[in-house]
Amino acid sequence: MTTQFKMDAPQRPLLDRTEQGVIHRPLDRPEGPLKVSGRAHYAAERQLPGQVEGVLVRATIARGRLAGMNAEEVRAMPGVLGVFSDERFLRNPAQGGAGEAPVQGVREIFYHGQPIALVVAETLEQARHAAANLRPSYEEAEAQVDPATASDVDRPDKRRLDQGDLDRAMAEARASVDVTYTTPPHHSAAMELHASVASWEGERLTLHGSYQMLKYNKAELADSLGIPEENVRVLSPFVGGGFGSKLGISPEAVAAAIAARDLGRPVRVVMTRQQVFSMVTHRTSTRQRIRLAADEEGRLTGIGHEDRVYNLPDEVFSEPTTQSTHFLYAGANRRLGQEVARVNRACTGSVRAPGEAVGMLALEGAMDELARVLHMDPIDLRRRNIPDRHPEQDIPYSARRLADCMDQGARAFGWSPGSRREGEWLVGQGMAAAARINMVAPSEARVTLRGDGTALVETDMTDIGTGTYAILGQIAGEMLGLPVASVDVRLGDTDLPPAAGSGGSHGASSAGSSVFLACQGLRATLAERLGCEAEDLTLKDGVATGGNFRADLVDLLSGGDLSEEGKFEPGETADDASQAGYGAFFAEVAVNRITGETRVLRMLGTFAAGRILNEKTARSQCQGGMIWGIGAALTEELSFDPRDGHAVNDDLAEYHLPVNADCPPIEVHFLDERDEMSCPIQTKGVGELGISGAGAAVLNAIFDATGIRVRDYPATLDKVLAGLPD
Amino acid sequence: MRPFDYVRAEDTGSATEAARGGATFIAGGTNLLDLMKLEVMAPDRLVDITRLDLGAIERTEVGGLRIGALVTNADLAAHGTVRRNYPVLSRALLAGASGQLRNKATTGGNLLQRTRCHYFYDTSQSCNKREPGSGCAALGGINRIHAILGASEHCIATHPSDMAVALLALDAEVETETADGARRMRPLADLHRLPGDAPDRETVLADGELITAVVLPSAPRGHQAYRKARDRASYAFALVSLASVVAVENGRIARASLAFGGLAPKPWRDPEVEATLIGEVPSEELFDRAADVLLREAKGHGHNDFKIPLTRRVLKAALREAAGMEKPA
Numbered sequence A: 001m002t003t004q005f006k007m008d009a010p011q012r013p014l015l016d017r018t019e020q021g022v023i024h025r026p027l028d029r030p031e032g033p034l035k036v037s038g039r040a041h042y043a044a045e046r047q048l049p050g051q052v053e054g055v056l057v058r059a060t061i062a063r064g065r066l067a068g069m070n071a072e073e074v075r076a077m078p079g080v081l082g083v084f085s086d087e088r089f090l091r092n093p094a095q096g097g098a099g100e101a102p103v104q105g106v107r108e109i110f111y112h113g114q115p116i117a118l119v120v121a122e123t124l125e126q127a128r129h130a131a132a133n134l135r136p137s138y139e140e141a142e143a144q145v146d147p148a149t150a151s152d153v154d155r156p157d158k159r160r161l162d163q164g165d166l167d168r169a170m171a172e173a174r175a176s177v178d179v180t181y182t183t184p185p186h187h188s189a190a191m192e193l194h195a196s197v198a199s200w201e202g203e204r205l206t207l208h209g210s211y212q213m214l215k216y217n218k219a220e221l222a223d224s225l226g227i228p229e230e231n232v233r234v235l236s237p238f239v240g241g242g243f244g245s246k247l248g249i250s251p252e253a254v255a256a257a258i259a260a261r262d263l264g265r266p267v268r269v270v271m272t273r274q275q276v277f278s279m280v281t282h283r284t285s286t287r288q289r290i291r292l293a294a295d296e297e298g299r300l301t302g303i304g305h306e307d308r309v310y311n312l313p314d315e316v317f318s319e320p321t322t323q324s325t326h327f328l329y330a331g332a333n334r335r336l337g338q339e340v341a342r343v344n345r346a347c348t349g350s351v352r353a354p355g356e357a358v359g360m361l362a363l364e365g366a367m368d369e370l371a372r373v374l375h376m377d378p379i380d381l382r383r384r385n386i387p388d389r390h391p392e393q394d395i396p397y398s399a400r401r402l403a404d405c406m407d408q409g410a411r412a413f414g415w416s417p418g419s420r421r422e423g424e425w426l427v428g429q430g431m432a433a434a435a436r437i438n439m440v441a442p443s444e445a446r447v448t449l450r451g452d453g454t455a456l457v458e459t460d461m462t463d464i465g466t467g468t469y470a471i472l473g474q475i476a477g478e479m480l481g482l483p484v485a486s487v488d489v490r491l492g493d494t495d496l497p498p499a500a501g502s503g504g505s506h507g508a509s510s511a512g513s514s515v516f517l518a519c520q521g522l523r524a525t526l527a528e529r530l531g532c533e534a535e536d537l538t539l540k541d542g543v544a545t546g547g548n549f550r551a552d553l554v555d556l557l558s559g560g561d562l563s564e565e566g567k568f569e570p571g572e573t574a575d576d577a578s579q580a581g582y583g584a585f586f587a588e589v590a591v592n593r594i595t596g597e598t599r600v601l602r603m604l605g606t607f608a609a610g611r612i613l614n615e616k617t618a619r620s621q622c623q624g625g626m627i628w629g630i631g632a633a634l635t636e637e638l639s640f641d642p643r644d645g646h647a648v649n650d651d652l653a654e655y656h657l658p659v660n661a662d663c664p665p666i667e668v669h670f671l672d673e674r675d676e677m678s679c680p681i682q683t684k685g686v687g688e689l690g691i692s693g694a695g696a697a698v699l700n701a702i703f704d705a706t707g708i709r710v711r712d713y714p715a716t717l718d719k720v721l722a723g724l725p726d
Numbered sequence B: 001m002r003p004f005d006y007v008r009a010e011d012t013g014s015a016t017e018a019a020r021g022g023a024t025f026i027a028g029g030t031n032l033l034d035l036m037k038l039e040v041m042a043p044d045r046l047v048d049i050t051r052l053d054l055g056a057i058e059r060t061e062v063g064g065l066r067i068g069a070l071v072t073n074a075d076l077a078a079h080g081t082v083r084r085n086y087p088v089l090s091r092a093l094l095a096g097a098s099g100q101l102r103n104k105a106t107t108g109g110n111l112l113q114r115t116r117c118h119y120f121y122d123t124s125q126s127c128n129k130r131e132p133g134s135g136c137a138a139l140g141g142i143n144r145i146h147a148i149l150g151a152s153e154h155c156i157a158t159h160p161s162d163m164a165v166a167l168l169a170l171d172a173e174v175e176t177e178t179a180d181g182a183r184r185m186r187p188l189a190d191l192h193r194l195p196g197d198a199p200d201r202e203t204v205l206a207d208g209e210l211i212t213a214v215v216l217p218s219a220p221r222g223h224q225a226y227r228k229a230r231d232r233a234s235y236a237f238a239l240v241s242l243a244s245v246v247a248v249e250n251g252r253i254a255r256a257s258l259a260f261g262g263l264a265p266k267p268w269r270d271p272e273v274e275a276t277l278i279g280e281v282p283s284e285e286l287f288d289r290a291a292d293v294l295l296r297e298a299k300g301h302g303h304n305d306f307k308i309p310l311t312r313r314v315l316k317a318a319l320r321e322a323a324g325m326e327k328p329a
């Protein structure tokens, strides 16, 4: 049976009335022991009988045509089984949720680093050496690699908004700022390298991959190869970090499938770290002009936010930089807009919190600047500008505790800005608001109550390190009155009911709701068997009570399995209210007076994001997000060569992710909240909220400590140094 | 990785013998293996020296220290005598790489590690060091980490070691052995060459010449310190580093051994800077003069221009600290 539900009206919180008491608890992730003991097998660890190794070869020009290559010579090298260069190869990965093939082809070259061939050999060493000896020849064409000077620039309509008269608001403002912030190209640099093992049985392809959204990936893979979707199975039970870079099918999967078909043997293709930096999607740089106009009390009368980003020609994705600017603050006069420069650089796409991750860096920096102009506490300024209704769409907000987050966060942190000296260091504090839109997506799951009184949850949902295994087990356990140890969760297999996938922080709400719905169906059946109304049914520790009846679950099941599918769909509540997660970041930093180096001394985030399903995994998400904020603020920048546009610092020694020594104690607090407009389990996205604005708190703290306003992220020492006295 | 022969040497004689006529020694492998996987280095033959008896740290007759070439960075940093008498060395080592790497990395390998120039690592780019005569892509490219001193129009790469900078400030000598069994001692200052028009030739060592030890003189007088400015708090190479051994006696500077990292193709020490300081009364003006001397030929390449003011600031801070002076507000 199937329980179907569309989110057209607010939903009362049933999960607050169930009795098992496992929701919200900081439970360990059930797959943790497998991971720390090496028994959780990731894609690259698959070893199928007869498996051989493929290594991708990249283009070394920025634009032009592939004229030829010494394939014959390379085929003759020891161990080499084949050199593949096929028009079905992907130019770049599919964008998240595309469900169809991205741009394909190897003849036409659009960027330095584009995959143009796959060399397959018996061993990895042979394949790698042969790949290094494959020498393509090219007909080079003129390339454009600099987004600032690119001649081909799009101005998407969907990103344009002109409301009222911003120029006039600026001219008449009692206080205003007109500033330009920049953020650099940014890479998710997930720990697990992108990898696929492809094998065929007749017409049927099985791909062990590392992907976030399997139902789409299956469709993208089938479309890329020109085969029916039914013939493709994708497996991703464990994913070592995705952050958007594993949303869409990527080149190694298609290349592995093509080679495996031809050779009649399973083929494994694992990207090198250097290849990951050019072959999967990264986040564009942004140049953002922010204008804020305010009256003498600090009430905003106008907001302008215009940005320039880049992507390859023909890519529809562009970073939604101004996403939260639409709804976060008041101001009658508004102008938003975007330019997308078309450049010959690796593809850009969704990276954790597309939009807010960079848009909030600029907006929250500018708000800090406005507070300084007004001599106002930055929290007061923000509080004063929390709108009653959406300033552009005139709809209400769903649950929104931004003011509470700022106030409670300030208290917990000991908010007391003002520079002080400690030896060679200048210390100061900064804050920023957090905001990230909330989304849900269609998702399906099957829950089976087994005759022995245990349960099985099945869906093709993924766990990319976020805690999906844990929370889906908790939801089922709560709804069915079982301890989590009695619930098994199977994920990451397209033979299971199709889920929303992990992306846009919508996984927990969407997949969680589908599990909830399936359990609701099961509860109805159990209530019937017990002889009570579904509303009166209580399930706890394997015992059902309701009306005047009481029975052991096992007896109600009488040895048989009971299975139910849950299908969740977004509905009208998505348009009826502006939904977002909110929060506040606080940072204390020390800036070295000699070198300009910045160290974050401590950081705190307070968040309101609907119901928190598992306090531990949610906390980890927010801490991780804030570490990303530190990276954005201080260390991370992917450099592209000004001549051929190749990714220059393409390894983890030179692409500077924050390391432990960069990460101070990070405190996370959650406010109690239910968002009844979001989904039947009243949750909102958590995974991206913790990054959305975090870096701005750090740069605002640098200003507090030194009086130096860095508007060019990241605030590496050279940018601070320039403003320090001798 | 290109196929190669592998020889495991049992003693220094067999190691240098095996290396005669072109071979590459492998110690910790933390640098060499990365480069071999990328085919930036593609030796025909590897001579594994990890079984050699070069792992000891011993007192010398004159009260110094002899550090075997295979002593790991971790062991050297933790050694009691080093921490007591040569704290600048300990600090420099601990400021480098990560715990895991320091457990593998050796004293000899650290001295001879190759540059971290991005273009050197990328075989799709021109690089005179990797492929003599092909050009230098770092000029006109991303050169934030590159040299401001001692470079040439053919190569602007830096030497990345922290350890070597401290050893240079401590007047270390390098002991080597050649295939004919000859032993040599050279000042560390003479080990590395400047690039000139042959950036592929990085040291004065002969083919197959094995580093057997590094020898330190007895503990120096004065205040020892290691400063390292970098792009993150740990696990990043120096943008500018400074190992200093400075003694102030009777109100005047009596010793000023100042070695810099991150600035040049080799660990950098400038006798004229030291001559400017020695015998003088510490003052802001004096320190500025020393910085002027140090940076008289400094040349930025765009992204790394900031290293010039940064070096001045780091130098002055170190001198102030040694002289017990405060930074003026």
Ligand SMILES: Cc1cc2nc3c(=O)[nH]c(=O)nc-3n(C[C@H](O)[C@H](O)[C@H](O)COP(=O)(O)OP(=O)(O)OC[C@H]3O[C@@H](n4cnc5c(N)ncnc54)[C@H](O)[C@@H]3O)c2cc1C
Pocket (backbone or CB within 6 Å): A652, A653, B024, B025, B026, B027, B028, B029, B030, B031, B032, B033, B049, B069, B073, B095, B096, B097, B098, B101, B104, B105, B106, B107, B108, B109, B110, B111, B112, B113, B114, B160, B161, B162, B163, B209, B210, B211, B212, B235, B236, B237, B238
């Ligand atoms: C990610 C990363 C970060 C790092 N960060 C830092 C840092 O911050 N600071 C820093 O100083 N270093 C850093 N390092 C470099 C590290 O210190 C060196 O890789 C290490 O010291 C090399 O020692 P090894 O024994 O592994 O050398 P190997 O890799 O084995 O050899 C390096 C070279 O030395 C030669 N060689 C080795 N021993 C001898 C000998 N006895 N005689 C003659 N030739 C010899 C080899 O032939 C080879 O050419 C980092 C390395 C990595 C990978």
Ligand code: SF4
Pocket (backbone or CB within 6 Å): B115, B117, B118, B119, B120, B126, B127, B128, B129, B130, B135, B136, B137, B138, B139, B154, B155, B156, B157, B199
């Ligand atoms: S700086 Fe030196 S190592 Fe770097 S590309 Fe130029 S020649 Fe090669």
